[in-house]
Amino acid sequence: QKEVEQDPGPLSVPEGAIVSLNCTYSNSAFQYFMWYRQYSRKGPELLMYTYSSGNKEDGRFTAQVDKSSKYISLFIRDSQPSDSATYLCAMTLSGGYNKLIFGAGTRLAVHP
Amino acid sequence: GAVVSQHPSRVICKSGTSVKIECRSLDFQATTMFWYRQFPKQSLMLMATSNEGSKATYEQGVEKDKFLINHASLTLSTLTVTSAHPEDSSFYICSAKRAGQGRFATNEKLFFGSGTQLSVL
Numbered sequence: 001q002k003e004v005e006q007d008p009g010p011l012s013v014p015e016g017a018i019v020s021l022n023c024t025y026s027n028s029a030f031q032y033f034m035w036y037r038q039y040s041r042k043g044p045e046l047l048m049y050t051y052s053s054g055n056k057e058d059g060r061f062t063a064q065v066d067k068s069s070k071y072i073s074l075f076i077r078d079s080q081p082s083d084s085a086t087y088l089c090a091m092t093l094s095g096g097y098n099k100l101i102f103g104a105g106t107r108l109a110v111h112p
Numbered sequence: 113g114a115v116v117s118q119h120p121s122r123v124i125c126k127s128g129t130s131v132k133i134e135c136r137s138l139d140f141q142a143t144t145m146f147w148y149r150q151f152p153k154q155s156l157m158l159m160a161t162s163n164e165g166s167k168a169t170y171e172q173g174v175e176k177d178k179f180l181i182n183h184a185s186l187t188l189s190t191l192t193v194t195s196a197h198p199e200d201s202s203f204y205i206c207s208a209k210r211a212g213q214g215r216f217a218t219n220e221k222l223f224f225g226s227g228t229q230l231s232v233l
Contacts (some may be wrong), residue, residue: 008153036224041121043205043224044156088156100222102156 003027006089006103014112019076023089023103026070030091032102033065035074046073047087053059064082079110114140116208118225124195127232127233133191134229135206145189148224150203162189196232204228214216 006023013019021035029106032051036044048063050056050072056063062075072091089103115138125131135145143164148156160170160181168181178200180192189208193200205227 002155004155006155041227041229043116043118043207043226045224046222099158100156104153104155 001026003101004089004091004103007106008104010107010109011110012109013079015079015081015110017110019074019079019083019108019110021074021076021087021089021106021108023072023091024070025072025091025101027091027093027101028067028070029093031094032092033063033072034090034092034100035061035098036088036090040085040089044088075105079108081110081112084109114208114210114223116142116206116223116225118206118228121226122229122231124231124233126181127197128195130231131196133193133204133206133230135189135191135208135225137187137208137210137223140208140210141186142189142210143186144209145183146207146209147179147189147191148205148207150205150227156205158193173177193230196230198232201230201232204230 004025035048037047038044050063050065053067056100060077064073086105086107088105090100092100117136117138119134145162147159150156150157158171159174160168162168162181162183164183164186170176183189203216207222207224
């Protein structure tokens with residue numbers, strides 16, 4: 001069993017839709033959760049960084065962590081074609097750098 | 113913003129040759145850099161952690177004699193794939209840890225390069 005499971009998609013939505021991206025994980029010791037966006041042939045860039053359970057909102061993006069279910073989500077409101085990218089979840093045991101465990105990434109396409 | 117430059121972006125080589133990939137932090141000092149590998153439709157997998165002035169720490173299953181890492185300065189780390197074979201074909205990406213402003217250097221201070229697509233014929 002992989003430590004982090006993420007549906008690779010692709011996920012195709014119309015512009016303006018609400019997008020829901022999800023990851024599940026097996027290690028209950030993970031405490032820090034991140035979402036990265038990766039455009040084709042580019043490195044990942046950090047979108048959201050959360051600690052433990054709860055919600056965090058930043059503009060059109062909302063990250064949710066449910067540690068009891070070992071489930072994290074990223075919601076994108078009013079999706080735009082420029083949001084088309086691969087979204088990677090990642091998690092780690094502690095806040096100071098520790099080994100990041102990545103999901104496989106979900107490819108998202110937002111069409112006009 | 114912090115920029116990590118990785119070069120080359122794409123390389124095609126013959127089996128048995130060695131390939132060097134460079135990772136530079138352009139506007140900050142990086143005492144620690146990380147090298148990842150990503151096969152198609154799979155997760156980014158950490159290969160090794162590179163600390164300036166010391167030997168790299170390799171993850172289990174990664175051959176240190178095949179993947180040579182040198183972190184000679186605070187802004188440059190290199191990964192050399194020695195005697196590359198077709199099974200080494202992958203996307204290699206580096207990241208650099210920027211020291212935080214406060215007491216803790218968190219994963220928010222981790223910046224990625226653009227990656228190198230290696231194809232071994």
